[in-house]
Amino acid sequence: MHKKIKNMVGFIFIIVNLIILISNIHISERVKFDKLEADKLLKEAYKPLETFSKDLIVIEDEKLLLVPSYISCEEDFVDLFNQKMEGSTPKGFYEDLVIEKDGQLYVDASGYIPNIYTEEGQVVTSYIKKRKRLFPNIFGHEDEKDVKLVIKETWKISGQIHKRSNYFIKNESGEWILEHFNGTSHYGFVDVKNNPWNINRSEKKL
Structure with a gap:
């Protein structure tokens, strides 16, 4: 009798764990999103x-670009993005670009962050990715959805094509904001004169 009870308990334990496992299975679906x-x-x-980048100022030291006057710290830079991006993304840009020297902020003239404005920048594909539970109603769970807008872009740098996948989520106001991205994030030029951010700036030279 004791053995039967033990076997029954073991069987119930296995069934419960299988139900929990199945209830946590998620499926994904993709819905096309207008490229424009x-x-x-x-x-x-x-x-x-x-x-x-357009407001950066050329100085005598060709290896550096002076940041515009409206940037005095990392917070000023992050605030530029006005909730169009999650804070960690512009913070990453700041860390990649900005250096401090003698109490003044500069951008490394060899550094460049490519984006949709880069030469031949274009959207190659865009879709909304929805991730939800396969069996949402087990144990009374509601149908949880993880919704992201994925925008894949390409651009040309030094004659080569580079790619990036951007992941957008909706904020509390229902607007799409950039959460994070994968792919080329930072590019360094051997010759700073080839950096798009350094071109045609002679009129701003200090």
């Missing part, structure tokens, strides 16, 4: 970076 709208979202997200 995707292009618009990317340009809105990266516009602050593009504006910042």
Whole structure:
């Protein structure tokens, strides 16, 4: 009798664990997203970076670019993105680009962050990825969804094609904001004169 009870308990334990396992299985589906709208979202997200790059100032030291006067710290830089990106992304840009020297902030003239504004920048594909439970109602769970907008872009740097996948999520207002990305994030030029951010800046030289 004791053995039967023990076997029964073991059987129930296995069944319960199988139910829990099945209830945690997720499935994904993809829904096409308009490329023109995707292009618009990317340009809105990266516009602050593009504006910042245009406002960089050439100085006598060709290895450095002076940051614009409206940037005095990392917080100022992050605020430029006006909730178009999750904070960790512009913080990463700041860490990749900005250096401090004698109490002044500069950008390494060889450093460059490519984006949709880069030469031949274009959206190659865009879709909404939805991830949800296969069996949401087991144990009374609601149908949980993990929704992301994926925008894949390419651009040309030094004659070579580079790629990036951007992942957007919706904020509390229901607007798409850039959460993170994969792919080329930072590019370093051997000759700083080839950096797009250094071209045609003679009128701003200090």
